[in-house]
Amino acid sequence: EAGVAQSPRYKIIEKRQSVAFWCNPISGHATLYWYQQILGQSPKLLIQFQNNGVVDDSQLPKDRFSAERLKGVDSTLKIQPAKLEDSAVYLCASSQGLPGGTDTQYFGPGTRLTVL
Amino acid sequence: AQSVTQLGSHVSVSEGALVLLRCNYSSSVPPYLFWYVQYPNQGLQLLLKYTTGATLVKGINGFEAEFKKSETSFHLTKPSAHMSDAAEYFCAVSRGQGGKLIFGQGTELSVKP
Numbered sequence: 001e002a003g004v005a006q007s008p009r010y011k012i013i014e015k016r017q018s019v020a021f022w023c024n025p026i027s028g029h030a031t032l033y034w035y036q037q038i039l040g041q042s043p044k045l046l047i048q049f050q051n052n053g054v055v056d057d058s059q060l061p062k063d064r065f066s067a068e069r070l071k072g073v074d075s076t077l078k079i080q081p082a083k084l085e086d087s088a089v090y091l092c093a094s095s096q097g098l099p100g101g102t103d104t105q106y107f108g109p110g111t112r113l114t115v116l
Numbered sequence: 117a118q119s120v121t122q123l124g125s126h127v128s129v130s131e132g133a134l135v136l137l138r139c140n141y142s143s144s145v146p147p148y149l150f151w152y153v154q155y156p157n158q159g160l161q162l163l164l165k166y167t168t169g170a171t172l173v174k175g176i177n178g179f180e181a182e183f184k185k186s187e188t189s190f191h192l193t194k195p196s197a198h199m200s201d202a203a204e205y206f207c208a209v210s211r212g213q214g215g216k217l218i219f220g221q222g223t224e225l226s227v228k229p
Contacts, residue, residue, distance in 0.1 A: 004159070031215065042206055042219035043160070056216060091159055101148050101210035102167040105217060107159035 002026065004108035006092050012114045018080035021111045023092030025073070030097030031055075032069055033105060034077050037089045046090075049075065050097060079113075087115045118143045118209045122220035130228045135179075135194040137223050139207030142188065148210040149190045150217065151181055155203045163205075166190060177201070202227045 005024040013019050025032050031050050035043035046065065048056040051072040060067070064083070069075040079086055089110040095103040123138040141147050148167050152160040164175025171183040181192045190207060207220040 033216075042222050043217075044219075045216055048216060093160075095215060098215075101215045102165075103210075103215045104150075104162055104165060105215070107152075107161070109157075109159045112157075 004092055004094050004106055006090075006108040006111055008111060009109065010112050010114075012116065013082055014116050015084055016081040018078065019082055019113065020079075021077045021090050021092075021113075023075045023077070023108060025075070025092070025094030026106055028096070029094035029106075030072070031095045031103065032075050033093040033095075034067055034075070035091040035093065037091055037110070039088070043091055046077070082113075082115045084115050087113055089113070118147065118211050118218055120207050120209050120218055120220035122205075122207050122223050124223055125221060126224045126226070128226040128228060129197045131199055132196050135192070135197045135201065135225065137192040137205050137207075137225065139181075139190045139192065139220060140188050141190060141207075141209050143209060149181075149183060150208040150210065151175065151179070151190075151192050152206045152208060152219075153203050154206065154222075160206065163192070197225075197227045199227050199229065201225060 033048050034046045037043040046060045047067045049069040052069050067077045089112050091110045092108045093105040095105045119142050121140045150165045151163040154160045164173045166173050166183045174180045179194045205223050208217040
């Protein structure tokens with residue numbers, strides 16, 4: 001079974017530029033998550049999709065971050081314009097979407113973003 | 117509100133020694149608890165999880181954890197450390213029907229030869 005795929009693995013941009021990250025979840029997984037992990041910290045949820053609908057985006061900085069999950073499969077996370085504090089690893093995870101919170105989330109390798 | 121506290125941001129053990137990584141949770145309802153491991157430049161990998169049933173949970177790579185409701189703890193142990201166990205370990209609690217994970221601060225495990 002293929003795991004969660006993310007691209008690119010690394011990205012370096014200058015502040016005020018835009019950037020996009022792509023995630024392909026495990027086949028058949030209904031739930032998709034985007035986390036931000038700043039160096040030395042734990043992952044923080046940015047947005048959660050159930051199929052192609054948003055379940056939780058309370059921690060997403062909506063003035064600069066956007067995300068979509070077309071057709072309930074792949075997802076794209078965009079930052080425009082980027083700030084220095086956006087430098088982090090962006091992790092995508094997916095799960096089957098089982099109710100009750102017992103689901104196991106499977107993580108991709110992440111995209112390391114450096115904003116100069 | 118649910119939260120997780122990991123005691124010790126860095127733990128160092130000798131190869132072959134016992135590994136003990138501490139995790140305490142606060143939750144108003146029975147929690148679902150997870151341990152993940154993160155190797156450098158990689159994503160998170162599930163070691164084990166507790167949902168219901170047996171309180172001693174066995175995971176991959178020889179790790180296990182015991183859910184103790186009276187102590188609100190879910191400590192991770194391994195009888196004998198290996199050099200390949202050096203990594204960052206995160207304890208997490210699942211919140212609500214949507215399954216959002218709340219992570220602890222992480223513990224970096226170093227293994228000395």
